[in-house]
Amino acid sequence: MKCCQCEGIERQFNAEDAENEIDAYRTEGPTETTQYLIDALTEQGVDGCTLLDIGGGVGAIQHAMLSAGASTATAVEASTAFAKAAEDEARELGWSEQVEVRHGDFVELAETLEPHDVVTLDRVICCYHDMESLVRLSAGRATKLYGVVYPRDVWWNQIAFRTLNLFFWIGRSPFRTFIHSDAGVQRILDQVGLARVFYKRTFIWQVAVYAQEN
Numbered sequence: 001m002k003c004c005q006c007e008g009i010e011r012q013f014n015a016e017d018a019e020n021e022i023d024a025y026r027t028e029g030p031t032e033t034t035q036y037l038i039d040a041l042t043e044q045g046v047d048g049c050t051l052l053d054i055g056g057g058v059g060a061i062q063h064a065m066l067s068a069g070a071s072t073a074t075a076v077e078a079s080t081a082f083a084k085a086a087e088d089e090a091r092e093l094g095w096s097e098q099v100e101v102r103h104g105d106f107v108e109l110a111e112t113l114e115p116h117d118v119v120t121l122d123r124v125i126c127c128y129h130d131m132e133s134l135v136r137l138s139a140g141r142a143t144k145l146y147g148v149v150y151p152r153d154v155w156w157n158q159i160a161f162r163t164l165n166l167f168f169w170i171g172r173s174p175f176r177t178f179i180h181s182d183a184g185v186q187r188i189l190d191q192v193g194l195a196r197v198f199y200k201r202t203f204i205w206q207v208a209v210y211a212q213e214n
């Protein structure tokens with residue numbers, strides 16, 4: 001992977017973090033906002049659908065969508081440790097046949113990926129510097145539904161994320177977090193013909209599902 005942020009992702013989402021995430025997922029299940037996204041997608045109907053889960057971490061959405069009737073899940077994960085954790089967890093839960101994990105930066109791999117019925121990015125947009133490419137390329141691969149969780153573009157998040165970045169800078173990590181503009185994300189989704197069918201927000205996050213209009 002070429003980008004500086006991708007080096008940061010490798011350092012940030014490392015083996016120790018993956019182990020902690022697996023433990024948390026096994027004991028507590030999906031996080032609150034991930035569960036909102038899962039419920040909203042399931043409500044829209046995912047039976048027989050193919051899923052492309054970008055930056056899926058340990059695979060919570062993949063397992064939930066397969067349990068809800070999705071046919072296959074393709075995970076694209078930029079972190080080596082999380083790609084391995086997703087593969088291990090899929091095997092552990094008996095989904096090896098249905099789950100394919102690809103390691104790499106989605107933006108670099110996008111051209112090699114087929115369109116999928118459902119595309120998800122759960123807390124991924126805030127980990128990537130080039131929102132325009134990430135959202136445009138991923139939305140362009142969603143033939144039915146597009147689900148996202150990303151931070152609200154509000155002043156308290158701006159302060160919190162800048163503070164986090166200060167700590168990364170002090171720790172000499174190339175990893176940064178980003179609050180991308182709501183209007184910027186919305187403009188791209190409008191352009192590719194995705195209409196919002198679900199929206200919920202917490203103090204920090206917004207969860208949205210979009211459907212293809214045609």
Ligand SMILES: C[S@@+](CC[C@H](N)C(=O)[O-])C[C@H]1O[C@@H](n2cnc3c(N)ncnc32)[C@H](O)[C@@H]1O
Nearest residue numbers: 055056057076077078079105106122123124127
């Ligand atoms: C904050 S974690 C979220 C993991 C999981 N989706 C969740 O909500 O628990 C962000 C994940 O996105 C991955 N990621 C960030 N940018 C990516 C990209 N361009 N391509 C693929 N994966 C990416 C990171 O490696 C990391 O696993």
